[in-house]
Amino acid sequence: MMSNILAGIRVVDLARYIAGPFCGMMLADMGAEVIKVEKPGIGEVTRRSAPWKDGVSLAFPAYNRNKKSISLDVRKPEGMEILRELIAKSDVLLENFRVGTMEKMGLTYEEVRRINPRIIMVSVSGFGQVGPYREMLAFDGVISAMSSITRLENGHAERSKGALQDHMAALYATVATLLAIMDREKTGKGQYIDVSMFASSAMVRNESIADAYINGGDFCIDDAAPFGFLYVQDGCVYFHAGLGNMYDRLLSINNDPFLHEERFRDPAVRTEHTEELMAHLQEWAKDMSAKELDAMFKNADITSAIVATPKDLIQDKHLWEAGFLQMMQVHGLQGEVPYIGLPFKLSEHPDVTFRAAPGVGENDLEIYHNVLGYSDEKINSLHARRIL
Numbered sequence: 001m002m003s004n005i006l007a008g009i010r011v012v013d014l015a016r017y018i019a020g021p022f023c024g025m026m027l028a029d030m031g032a033e034v035i036k037v038e039k040p041g042i043g044e045v046t047r048r049s050a051p052w053k054d055g056v057s058l059a060f061p062a063y064n065r066n067k068k069s070i071s072l073d074v075r076k077p078e079g080m081e082i083l084r085e086l087i088a089k090s091d092v093l094l095e096n097f098r099v100g101t102m103e104k105m106g107l108t109y110e111e112v113r114r115i116n117p118r119i120i121m122v123s124v125s126g127f128g129q130v131g132p133y134r135e136m137l138a139f140d141g142v143i144s145a146m147s148s149i150t151r152l153e154n155g156h157a158e159r160s161k162g163a164l165q166d167h168m169a170a171l172y173a174t175v176a177t178l179l180a181i182m183d184r185e186k187t188g189k190g191q192y193i194d195v196s197m198f199a200s201s202a203m204v205r206n207e208s209i210a211d212a213y214i215n216g217g218d219f220c221i222d223d224a225a226p227f228g229f230l231y232v233q234d235g236c237v238y239f240h241a242g243l244g245n246m247y248d249r250l251l252s253i254n255n256d257p258f259l260h261e262e263r264f265r266d267p268a269v270r271t272e273h274t275e276e277l278m279a280h281l282q283e284w285a286k287d288m289s290a291k292e293l294d295a296m297f298k299n300a301d302i303t304s305a306i307v308a309t310p311k312d313l314i315q316d317k318h319l320w321e322a323g324f325l326q327m328m329q330v331h332g333l334q335g336e337v338p339y340i341g342l343p344f345k346l347s348e349h350p351d352v353t354f355r356a357a358p359g360v361g362e363n364d365l366e367i368y369h370n371v372l373g374y375s376d377e378k379i380n381s382l383h384a385r386r387i388l
Contacts, residue, residue, distance in 0.1 A: 020096030022170035028066035043360035071361030128196030147201035
């Protein structure tokens with residue numbers, strides 16, 4: 001955790017899958033005590049998500065390090081009463097259920113605020129709590145498509161790898177939670193935070209939305225060309241030679257007469273003829289290796305990169321030397337596994353520690369004893385009746 005910046009902040013984490021848990025993990029990394037509430041015995045659904053090694057999920061640790069775990073069956077009345085006790089002693093309640101689920105559980109914001117007037121309740125959902133889509137089920141690919149993030153090129157649609165929409169929503173949820181904590185320091189009041197994955201992702205297309213409104217058309221016209229993917233003998237290279245004097249640098253390494261036509265000195269003309277320019281560049285690049293083409297671009301000071309796989313990331317010297325990749329323990333596996341730690345650094349808090357994601361109910365005794373003040377006899381009784 002980050003030198004306990006958020007020490008003293010207790011978060012009840014009811015979240016599952018990615019968006020909610022990732023928000024909780026960021027708060028835990030910053031020093032908050034994040035208590036993950038899980039079903040007794042089986043835990044949160046992501047514990048059974050791919051990829052796996054020897055039956056152990058490698059997905060769960062990616063979103064749940066530095067947390068504590070308690071087992072609690074909130075479907076039982078006594079379990080719900082225990083959850084309410086925990087809410088009363090906490091600062092933040094985090095959930096990312098389908099809209100309406102918290103109401104069915106009897107935990108509307110009005111009720112949660114009655115339990116704890118200082119609580120900050122954070123709801124992350126596909127479309128937010130208000131609007132005609134509010135009850136629609138949404139996963140990352142759905143949000144990617146609806147928010148115009150999915151890439152459309154030459155009639156082919158492709159979504160970026162990884163749950164980008166979940167991550168964006170989680171980051172906005174984290175920022176909003178930190179703002180609410182700061183606001184509470186001034187006002188003494190908690191508040192409700194409503195985070196929409198749809199809006200979080202659509203914000204990436206902000207200038208394109210404005211362009212579509214002002215200039216019309218279904219797609220944003222790029223203001224610089226050429227750029228994009230070139231397919232080579234052993235992979236793919238992304239480059240961008242459309243800004244500033246990068247096109248001149250491109251001409252210094254490519255003698256194709258078409259690219260050297262005087263009209264292409266004008267960026268607007270290049271944009272109008274993007275497909276033709278890219279076709280010529282693809283013909284030029286097709287017999288090269290990825291390293292060869294990438295080196296040519298970089299030697300000419302043209303921004304470029306070889307399209308990487310996760311195996312490439314494991315060997316990336318920059319990620320290791322800069323300290324972004326960290327070896328972490330995964331319960332159930334021998335040795336450690338590499339994960340990205342934090343993608344930012346604070347000069348006053350250079351020492352960041354990463355505890356392994358907890359086992360189901362790993363912190364039952366600690367939380368039920370120290371936070372709720374339960375006796376051993378009561379805890380044993382709750383376990384016997386499968387409430388914990």
